[in-house]
Amino acid sequence: MTVKVEPFKIKVVEPIKLISKNERLKKMEEARYNIFRLKGEDVYIDLLTDSGTSAMSDHQWAGIMEGDESYAGSKSFFNLERVIKKITGFEYVVPTHQGRPAENILFSQLIKPGDVVPGNAHFDSTQAHIIHKGGKAVNLLLDEAYDPKTYHPFKGNVNIEQLENLIKSQRDNIPFFLMTVTNNTIGGQPVSMENLRRTRKLLSGFGIPLYIDAARFAENAYFIKLREPGYGEKEVKDIVREMFSYADGCIMSAKKDGLVNIGGFIALNDKKLYEQCCELLILLEGFITYGGMAGRDLEALARGLEEVIEEDYLAYRIDQVNYLGKKLDDAGIPIVQPPGGHGIYIDAKSVFPRIPQSQFPAYTLVVEMYIEAGVRAAEIGSVAFAKKDEITGKTDYPRLELTRLAVPRRVYTYRHMDFVAEGVIHVAKKKDKVKGFKIAYEPKTLRHFLADFARVE
Ligand SMILES: Cc1ncc(COP(=O)(O)O)c(C=O)c1O
Numbered sequence: 001m002t003v004k005v006e007p008f009k010i011k012v013v014e015p016i017k018l019i020s021k022n023e024r025l026k027k028m029e030e031a032r033y034n035i036f037r038l039k040g041e042d043v044y045i046d047l048l049t050d051s052g053t054s055a056m057s058d059h060q061w062a063g064i065m066e067g068d069e070s071y072a073g074s075k076s077f078f079n080l081e082r083v084i085k086k087i088t089g090f091e092y093v094v095p096t097h098q099g100r101p102a103e104n105i106l107f108s109q110l111i112k113p114g115d116v117v118p119g120n121a122h123f124d125s126t127q128a129h130i131i132h133k134g135g136k137a138v139n140l141l142l143d144e145a146y147d148p149k150t151y152h153p154f155k156g157n158v159n160i161e162q163l164e165n166l167i168k169s170q171r172d173n174i175p176f177f178l179m180t181v182t183n184n185t186i187g188g189q190p191v192s193m194e195n196l197r198r199t200r201k202l203l204s205g206f207g208i209p210l211y212i213d214a215a216r217f218a219e220n221a222y223f224i225k226l227r228e229p230g231y232g233e234k235e236v237k238d239i240v241r242e243m244f245s246y247a248d249g250c251i252m253s254a255k256k257d258g259l260v261n262i263g264g265f266i267a268l269n270d271k272k273l274y275e276q277c278c279e280l281l282i283l284l285e286g287f288i289t290y291g292g293m294a295g296r297d298l299e300a301l302a303r304g305l306e307e308v309i310e311e312d313y314l315a316y317r318i319d320q321v322n323y324l325g326k327k328l329d330d331a332g333i334p335i336v337q338p339p340g341g342h343g344i345y346i347d348a349k350s351v352f353p354r355i356p357q358s359q360f361p362a363y364t365l366v367v368e369m370y371i372e373a374g375v376r377a378a379e380i381g382s383v384a385f386a387k388k389d390e391i392t393g394k395t396d397y398p399r400l401e402l403t404r405l406a407v408p409r410r411v412y413t414y415r416h417m418d419f420v421a422e423g424v425i426h427v428a429k430k431k432d433k434v435k436g437f438k439i440a441y442e443p444k445t446l447r448h449f450l451a452d453f454a455r456v457e
Pocket of ligand 1: 051098099100101123125126180184213215253254255264
C-alpha cells in the first residue's frame with residue numbers, strides 16, 4: 001500500500017467553522033491586524049503554532065484522571081522523572097510549566113552581564129531571556145541555512161568554524177553553548193549527530209558546557225534516522241539517547257514533543273547546579289515535585305514523552321508535514337527546502353517580491369491567508385526579528401522573511417492539509433494586488449505579540 005494514513009482512530013471531535021470572508025475581514029480590523037488578537041473560534045485551521053496544541057491520546061487522558069495532586073512527593077512527578085531520565089540519560093530533573101521558565105531558571109544561574117551565548121539559532125524567547133540576563137545571543141548557522149532553495153539534510157547544524165573563531169576571541173565570556181533541535185527559527189531543520197559530536201569535541205577542548213534546547217528532540221532524532229548514514233537501522237530511542245549523551249543538560253518546552261498542552265523541564269547532571277535551580281524553582285514556579293504543573297499535567301507528560309518516540313507516530317508526523325510542503329512546492333510556492341519537522345516555512349520575499357522587508361512581506365502573507373482561507377499562520381521574519389539601532393536609527397533586517405505553517409501534532413488530517421495548500425495558492429495568485437503593512441504601535445520586547453498594524457496605502 002502506498003497511501004499514508006493517520007496512525008490513530010478519532011474518538012472525540014471538536015467542530016470547527018469557516019466564518020465568511022466579510023466576517024474575517026471585520027475580525028482582522030478589530031484585531032488591529034494582529035493575529036494574536038484573533039479568537040480561536042474565528043480561525044478555521046489554526047497553524048499559528050505547534051506549541052501546546054497537540055491532541056493527547058486516550059492513554060494520556062487516562063493519566064489525567066490518575067494524576068497525583070500531592071503538593072510534595074507526587075507519584076506523577078516520579079513517573080515523569082523516571083521517563084525523562086530513561087530518555088535523556090540525565091541525572092536530575094527540574095519540572096517547569098513551559099519552556100521559558102526553564103530558560104529563565106537555568107540562564108539565571110549561568111549567564112552574567114557581558115556574556116556571549118552562542119547557539120545554532122536561538123528561539124525568540126530564548127534570545128530574549130539571554131538578553132534579559134545581560135548576555136548577548138549569537139546565532140552561528142551554515143550559509144545553506146539562509147538560502148531557502150538549497151537542499152541540505154541538516155540545515156540546523158551549527159557552523160563549527162565560526163564557533164571556533166568566536167571561542168578563540170571570547171573564551172572568557174562564554175558560559176555555555178545552546179544547540180536547538182530541531183531549529184525552529186530557520187524552518188524546523190534538524191541537526192546531525194555528526195554536528196553534535198563535533199560541537200561537543202570542540203567545546204570540551206575549551207571546557208565549555210553544551211546544553212540542548214530539546215523542544216523537538218524526537219523529530220530531530222527521526223530526521224537523523226532518515227538522513228544520516230549509519231542510523232537507518234537504529235531505534236529512535238537509541239538515537240535520542242546518543243543525542244543527549246553529547247550534552248551536559250537540556251531545557252525543554254514540552255508543549256511540542258511532550259505531546260501535551262502545558263509543561264516543560266530542565267534536566268542535567270551537575271548536582272550543584274541542580275540544587276541552585278531548585279531554589280529558584282521554588283521562588284518562581286513551585287515545589288520541586290510539581291514546578292508549576294498540576295499532578296495530572298505531570299502524568300500526561302510522562303506518557304506523552306514515551307509516545308512521541310514511537311516510530312509509527314514519527315513516520316506519520318514527518319510525512320504529513322512533508323505532504324503539505326510537496327503540495328505547495330508542486331504549485332510553485334517557494335518554501336524552505338527541505339520541509340522541516342513541525343511545519344512548512346514559506347519564503348515570503350519570493351511570494352511578494354514587490355513588498356519590501358520594511359513593509360513585512362511574511363506578515364502580509366499571514367494576514368492574507370486568514371482573510372482568504374481562515375487559516376492562521378505565524379511570522380518568522382522582520383516583525384519578530386528586525387532590530388533597530390537606537391543610536392543610528394538604522395534597522396537591521398533578518399536574512400530570511402518566512403511565514404510559518406506550524407502543524408499541531410495529531411490534530412489535523414491530510415485533508416486539512418489539502419485545504420491549507422489551496423488557501424496559500426489562492427493568496428499567491430493575488431500577489432500583485434496585495435499591499436504590505438506598517439507598525440502603528442509596538443511594545444519594547446517580543447513586539448509581534450502585542451503590536452498594532454496598519455496597511456500601507
Ligand atoms: C525551540 C524553542 N525553544 C523554546 C521555546 C519556548 O517555549 P515555551 O513557549 O513553552 O515557553 C519555544 C517555543 O516555541 C521553541 O520553539
